[in-house]
Every structure is written in structure tokens, then in C-alpha cells.
Amino acid sequence: xxxxxxxxxxxxxxxxxxxxxxxxxxxxxxxxxxxxxxxxxxxxxxxxxxxxxxxxxxxxxxxxxxxxxxxxxxxxxxxxxxxxxxxxxxxxxxxxxxxxxxxxxxxxxxxxxxxxxxxxxxxxxxxxxxxxxxxxxxxxxxxxxxxxxxxxxxx
Amino acid sequence: xxxxxxxxxxxxxxxxxxxxxxxxxxxxxxxxxxxxxxxxxxxxxxxxxxxxxxxxxxxxxxxxxxxxxxxxxxxxxxxxxxxxxxxxxxxxxxxxxxxxxxxxxxxxxxxxxxxxxxxxxxxxxxxxxxxxxxxxxxxxxxxxxxxxxxxxxxxxxxxxxxxxxxxxxxxxxxxxxxxxxxxxxxxxxxxxxxxxxxxxxxxxxxxxxxxxxxxxxxxxxxxxxxxxxxxxxxxxxxxxxxxxxxxxxxxxxxxxxxx
Amino acid sequence: xxxxxxxxxxxxxxxxxxxxxxxxxxxxxxxxxxxxxxxxxxxxxxxxxxxxxxxxxxxxxxxxxxxxxxxxxxxxxxxxxxxxxxxxxxxxxxxxxxxxxxxxxxxxxxxxxxxxxxxxxxxxxxxxxxxxxxxxxxxxxxxxxxxxxxxxxxxxxxxxxxxxxxxxxxxxxxxxxxxxxxxxxxxxxxxxxxxxxxxxxxxxxxxxxxxxxxxxxxxxxxxxxxxxxxxxxxxxxxxxxxxxxxxxxxxxxxxxxxxxxxxxxx
Numbered sequence: 001x002x003x004x005x006x007x008x009x010x011x012x013x014x015x016x017x018x019x020x021x022x023x024x025x026x027x028x029x030x031x032x033x034x035x036x037x038x039x040x041x042x043x044x045x046x047x048x049x050x051x052x053x054x055x056x057x058x059x060x061x062x063x064x065x066x067x068x069x070x071x072x073x074x075x076x077x078x079x080x081x082x083x084x085x086x087x088x089x090x091x092x093x094x095x096x097x098x099x100x101x102x103x104x105x106x107x108x109x110x111x112x113x114x115x116x117x118x119x120x121x122x123x124x125x126x127x128x129x130x131x132x133x134x135x136x137x138x139x140x141x142x143x144x145x146x147x148x149x150x151x152x153x154x155x
Numbered sequence: 156x157x158x159x160x161x162x163x164x165x166x167x168x169x170x171x172x173x174x175x176x177x178x179x180x181x182x183x184x185x186x187x188x189x190x191x192x193x194x195x196x197x198x199x200x201x202x203x204x205x206x207x208x209x210x211x212x213x214x215x216x217x218x219x220x221x222x223x224x225x226x227x228x229x230x231x232x233x234x235x236x237x238x239x240x241x242x243x244x245x246x247x248x249x250x251x252x253x254x255x256x257x258x259x260x261x262x263x264x265x266x267x268x269x270x271x272x273x274x275x276x277x278x279x280x281x282x283x284x285x286x287x288x289x290x291x292x293x294x295x296x297x298x299x300x301x302x303x304x305x306x307x308x309x310x311x312x313x314x315x316x317x318x319x320x321x322x323x324x325x326x327x328x329x330x331x332x333x334x335x336x337x338x339x340x341x342x343x344x345x346x347x348x349x350x351x352x353x354x355x356x357x358x359x360x361x362x363x364x365x366x367x368x369x370x371x372x373x374x375x376x377x378x379x380x381x382x383x384x385x386x387x388x389x390x391x392x393x394x395x396x397x398x399x400x401x402x403x404x405x406x407x408x409x410x411x412x413x414x
Numbered sequence: 415x416x417x418x419x420x421x422x423x424x425x426x427x428x429x430x431x432x433x434x435x436x437x438x439x440x441x442x443x444x445x446x447x448x449x450x451x452x453x454x455x456x457x458x459x460x461x462x463x464x465x466x467x468x469x470x471x472x473x474x475x476x477x478x479x480x481x482x483x484x485x486x487x488x489x490x491x492x493x494x495x496x497x498x499x500x501x502x503x504x505x506x507x508x509x510x511x512x513x514x515x516x517x518x519x520x521x522x523x524x525x526x527x528x529x530x531x532x533x534x535x536x537x538x539x540x541x542x543x544x545x546x547x548x549x550x551x552x553x554x555x556x557x558x559x560x561x562x563x564x565x566x567x568x569x570x571x572x573x574x575x576x577x578x579x580x581x582x583x584x585x586x587x588x589x590x591x592x593x594x595x596x597x598x599x600x601x602x603x604x605x606x607x608x609x610x611x612x613x614x615x616x617x618x619x620x621x622x623x624x625x626x627x628x629x630x631x632x633x634x635x636x637x638x639x640x641x642x643x644x645x646x647x648x649x650x651x652x653x654x655x656x657x658x659x660x661x662x663x664x665x666x667x668x669x670x671x672x673x674x675x676x677x678x679x680x
Contacts, residue, residue, distance in 0.1 A: 003196065010202040013210060017311025020318035024250065024353055055341030067337055109239040109338050193522070277508075285505035288465050289519050290494035 039066065039085035040128040044099045049080045050110050050138025052101050058084050058112040059102075065090045068112060084112060093126045094119045100136035110138060177373045184294040184302060197300040205266045205301065205368075206308030210315070212265055213258060217316035220253060221245060221323025228324070229332045241334050242343030245324030246317075250347065250356040251412070254317035256404050259363035262309050263396035267371035270301055271392040274375025275385035283376075298372050305368030306361070313360035355411045362403060367396040417476075418443045418575055418607045419464055424473035426456075426463060433459055435631040437473070441575075446601050446608045448622035448639075450615060451629055452653065457611040458502070460628075461577045464609070465499055466490045478574070495523055497575040502583060504564035506552040512539070513548040516567045523571060538566040542596060558589030562596070569600060575607045576600075582614040590617060597621055615654055619643075627653060 049071065058066040066086035074081040086093075096117025103110050117123070117134075126132065228244045274297065277283050286293045321343075328334040347353070371392045378388035419441035426434045433456040441447045451457055462468045463475055466482045475482045480493055498519075506515050516535045520526060526534070539545045542562040552560055561581065568576055578597065582590050598621045601608050612618040619625060619639040627635040627642070627650055635642060635650040642650060 003200075006203040007199055009207045010199050013202065013207045013308070014311065016210070017308075017314050020311070020314040023318045024246075024314065024321065025349055053341055053345050055337050055344065057335055057337050064335065064337070067341075104236070104239065109342055111338075280503050280508070281501040281505035282507055284462075284467065285499070285501055287467055288494060288497075288499040289522070290491040291519075291522050292491070 038088040040088060040091060041069070041083060041085050042093075042126060043129075043131040044082050044084070044112075044135050045074070045131065045133075046080045046082065046101065046135050046137045048101075048137040048140060049082060050101050050103075050140065052082065052110045052112065052138065056109065056111050058086060058099075058114055060090070060114045060116065065114065082112070086114075091125070091127075093117070095123045095126060095130075096134065097126065097132055098134035098136065099132045101138035103139070173373075173377075176377070177369065180294060180298065180373065180376065181369065183292075184298040194295075194300060197296070198303055201300045201304035202308055205270070205304045206311065209262060209265045209308070209312055212261055213312045213316050214319050216257065216261060217249075217254075217319035218323040220257065220316075221249065221320030221325075222327045224248060224253075224320065225324035225327030225332070229328055229334065238328075238332070238334050239338040239342055240346075241324070241328045242339040242341075243346030245328070246321050246343045246347050247352060249317040249320040249324075250352045251359075252404070252408070254313045254320065255356055255359035255363055256400060258309060258313040258316045258360060259367055259400035259404075260397050262305075262312065262364070263367045263371070263393050263400065266305065266308075267367050267392050267396050268389045270305070270368070270371040271375040271378065271389045272385055274298075274301075274372060275378035275380070275388050278376070278378060279380035279382075279385060298376065301372060302368055305371070306364045309364030309367065310357055310360040313356070313363075317356065351412075355407075358411075359404065359407050362407060363400050366399045366403060370396045370399060416443045417441065418478060419609070420474070420476040421464075422474045422476075424463065424470045424475060426459065426468070426470045428456070428459070432631060434470075437628070437632050439626050439633055439636070441607060441609055442624075443574075443607050444601075444605060445623040446597065446610060446621050448618040448625035449609060449611045450613060450618060450625060450627050450653065453613060455628055455631075457613075457628065458579050461499060461579055461609070461611060464577065465494065465497065495571060496573055497577065498568040498571065498573040499577045500561070500565055500568050500579060500581060502580045504552070504557075504560040506555075506560055506564055506567070508552050510552075511548065512544065512550050512552065512555070512563045515552065515563060516548075516570050519567065519570045534570065535566075538570050539563075541569070541600070542566045543592070556589075558585050558592065561585070561589075561593065565593075565596060565600075569604065569606075572604065573606060575609070578608065578610045578612070580612055581610060582612055582617050590614075594621055615656070629653070 052068060052071065054068055054071055056068045057064045058068065066084050068082055069085045070083035072081050072083075073079065093114070094117040098115045098117065100113050100115070101110055102113040114132075224245045225241065228241050229238055232238045232240055232244065274283075277297065283293045283297065286296055325336075325339060329336045329339050374388045374392040374395070378384050417440045419439075421437060421439050424434050424437045425432070426437075437460075439447075439449070449457060449460060459468060463470055464477060464482065466485065469483045477493060478496065480489070482490070482493070485493060506512075507518065510518065513535055516538055517531050520531045520534060524531075536545055536548070539548055542565050544559060544562055544566060547555065547559060547563070552563070555563060581593050581597065585593065594617050597608060597610065600606065601621075610618055610622065619642070622639055624638055625636065625642055626633050629649055635645055635647055637645065643654065645651070645654075
């Protein structure tokens, strides 16, 4: 009787250890994309995504509405294509919406800022699988400095 | 003066002899034909004593250390607007250092001292002698199952410690201080490498497990069989094992991350 | 008569302190042999030498015709299965019940099925009168019961030789009587050979067939109990009668007391 209890505990112990390993190996909680709930997918092409990463947040006015789910290169010119999943709660973005790679704070992580576009009868809403065409790439410090020096030289 | 050199010489000889004995003990405990039918229940029992009974202290300490890391890390990082790097900070310090090292230290205090005291007491009450007279090798019967149990359970404990610690950091960082949940995990994911960080941490904990368990068993087996002797041996286990963990940690860190 | 144990000219030292200088004794099969002597002369060491746990510096120790110090590990362990030792403290395994303690050597060395082990254990416990205590843990036993339980464990494998280390020390008169009777009856009924190491002269002489008195690092007297009682060597007389002074000095050191006292003023 005593030994059965011991065996059970040792079993639990080993299972917990292995679970801990899995938890760390998968670096935790890969299922909790947004605040849970249903999502739809949008795409956006950029020239440069900076240090945007999979699972980076997508924000509207600072509010998280979704996450980056995939980053790949497409087309003949190898342009970065970002796949993001947005919560179904916010499914009324128009085609004229724009998306840009932004940085939180000076040294912070980069995220996608989604700017809802204007709405009138001639534009339709973005649906699952659509692409956002109006994109602004990440600011790259070296390019900025280059541009600055270049414009100085022109004066 | 010659007295001094004599003492130093004797000390050196004694410690060399001690290492030799520990090695011989190791070899005869581990090597030999395995008898799974007899050793398996003994091993399970020791897993319970050494591993399961240490679980509570490891999990509680892990949780608190993770929460403290979250709190401290946040207050430092927020000054640079880099609080989203909290995830990797917590995860890396736990996986690379705190997990194996603190588990090693706690394990030395919790399980190591118990092992030394138990074996010392078995020696004092002639149980080891009596095993030997019954033609049962005490090294295989008493030492080996405890050794394997220590070697296997400590890395598991270290993993639990790190996992619970990361979760504690997440609770404080994300739940309380408002670091973005996704950023916490995603930045952590991109910063933590399973080979560099997780595997090296596990290797560290295996090395510590070996050293701590072995020191505890050796000290118990060589204890002077009196109450004063056993208490001295127990103290010595905790001190030696802790120092060994910290010293080895530096060496391993230098090898793994230094070059 | 065949000799089960033979010690010839054994020299042994604990570190720098010599314990035996040329000790010789023989133990014939089927007898109860007593080894007596004052405390601190290493009687336990003698049993450990016979059991092969210690090696002599010089001399020969033969058990059942085998030279113990020269045996390989495996041979020594084979030989040990034929002998057993009753430790002064009993040395029961504190993490097992009395039943499991007695069953331990059987489970280790035989492949007997559990129901046969059960019968054997109960038989052995019955022999020492502890059948009812089989489910108790060693910590719940009195000193005398613990020693009897240890005795049951010692005879579990039906050894040829059993060595008792101070079996009477620290026992009340009743349990002492019980143990005396047990040693005697086990010896007769199981036909085993016993070596009893003790300084309880009266008890040990009442059951011994032959006795040795050890003092001053060697055997100083031997004989049947009657011969010893009539022996008029000073040292044996002192030991058997329990005189405070005699050849075995009451004082540990031999320095003159007055010089030692005045030593600080020299």
C-alpha cells in the first residue's frame, strides 16, 4: 500500500519534470495568441520590417487587436510579407487602412500599428485573407542618418 | 616550521586519499551486474525521498525567485523603456544560472544533508556492517539507489524550478506590472535558444546533481559514527556541496558561455 | 573434531594502536565458544576479522578451511552467506518492519516465493518468541526484543556459524536469561557453531563449551568453564572475580600519580 503511494508520487514527480521541460522548450503558451476568441487573417507587404517578429502585437491606437503570425519573403523581389491574425471583434477595417512598423519607446520592441482608413460607399471592408496595400516600413537608423546627411549636402 | 609542513603534507595526502576512496566507492557502487528486480523498488523509494520530498521547497522557491526577478527586472528595464525585454531577462537568468544553481544549493540543504545523516546513522547503528556481514554489498544496496535517484531527480527539480520561475516572472511582469503578454513570450522566444540556454542549463544541473549527491553519500559513508561525527559530516556536506556548486558553476559558465 | 574457525598468530593494529600481537584460537564445529576480556581490547574487532570486514596485518584466519583475508570479493560474500553476526545494537534496518527485517536475507539471497518466505520468517520469529511482533517497526521494540529480532534475522539463512557481539550488554536480568537460553537452544537444535564475545562472565560461562580470555593483546587463558574457574593465574582470577586491581590496571596510564600532579611545577 505504502509502496503504491510512493510509486504514484514518483510518477507524478517525473511527469511534472517532463512537463516543465516541455513548458520551457515550447517557451510557454503558444496557444494564447490574442486574448483568445476567433480571429481572421490579413496580409501586408513591406519594404523593410526592421526587427518585427512573429507574435509581435498589432495595435490600433495603442490597443492590441491581433498578433503577427508569420513572416516570409514573397515575389520576385523578395519583399517581406507579414501575416497577422486580428480578433474577429474588430472586423470593420476598410480597404484604405494603413499599417506601419513602429517602435515602442526608444529601445523597445517593434510592433505593427494599424491605422483604420476612411469609410464611404465606394470602399469595401477588409476580409479574411485580404492584403493591406498601404504600408510604411520600419525606420532604419542608418538610412535616416544617410538621408539627413544627403539633405544637408544639398543645401 | 617542520611541524607546519608536516601538517600541510598530511592534509594533502588525506584529501588525495579521500578522492581516491570516493572514486573507488563510485566505481564499485555503479559498476557491477544490475539486478533490476531488487534495485528498482529501492530506486523508486529513493526517488520519493530525494525527489518528491524536495519538490515543494523547489517549486515555492522557484515561484518567489521568478516573481522577484520580474519585479527587479521591470524596475531596471523600465528606465530604458525596454520593459518588454523582461521575458528574456527572467528566462535567461533562470535557465542559465538560477535554475541549476539555486536548485543545487537547495538540494544540498534539503536532500544532501538528509542523505548524509541517514547513511551516517546507518553506519553508527552498525546497519552497514550488518549488511556486509549478510553478504549484501552496502555500496550497491544503500549507495547506488540513492546516487541514481539524486542524479535523476535534481535535473527534473531544476527544470521545475525554471518553469515555475518563468511563470512567476510572467505573473508579476504581465499580470501586475502590465508588460504586454505577447511581447513577454515572443521576445523571450526569440531570445532563448534551446541548445545554448536550455540544454546548457540541463547539463549544469546534471553536473551539480552528480557532485552534490556524491559529496552527500561520501560524507555519510565516511562519517565518524558518533552523534558529533554525524552532525559534523552533515554540516560538511552542505558547506562542501554548496561551494562545489558555486565553483563548478563558474567553470561551466566560462566553458559554455565564456568562449 | 573439525575446526570451523582457526586463528593463528594474528597481528592487528588500529592505526598506530596495536590490538593483537600473536592471537591464536580455534573454534570447533557445533560448540559454543566464549571469548572474554575486559572492555577496549577489541573483541568486536576479532569478529570483524573473522567476518573478513577487517584484514589482519599478519597471521592466518581460516573459516571452514578458507583463508579469509586472501579471499576474492565474490568468494568472501559466498562465505559470509554461511555465517552471520549479531551486532551489539541489533543493527535492525530502521526503515523496515520486524517481518521485513527477518525476510531481508532470504529475499536477498534466495529466489524463494513469497509464501515460503513468510513461513520461514514466522518460524524464525517463533523461535525467538516474537511472532506477535512481526508488524512492529524496530523503533517500537525494547532493547531485548530488538536483539531477539536481530537474532531471528541472523538465523534466517540457517548459517553454520553465528557470532554474538556482547549479546548480554545492557539487558535486564530477564531478557538476559532469555537470550542465554536462546543461544544454547539454537546451538543444539540447529546444530550451529557459536562464538560469543562478552564480558558478562557468569552468563557466558553458563553456556560455553570452551572459553578464551583475551588480555594484553593475546590469549591469556583458555579452557572449559570449570578449568577457568579453577585457574589460578592472577589475570584470570582478577577477571573472573571482577577485582578492581590486579594485572589489568584500573588506571589507564602508568605514570606515577604524584609526579603527574607535581608535573606542572617541574
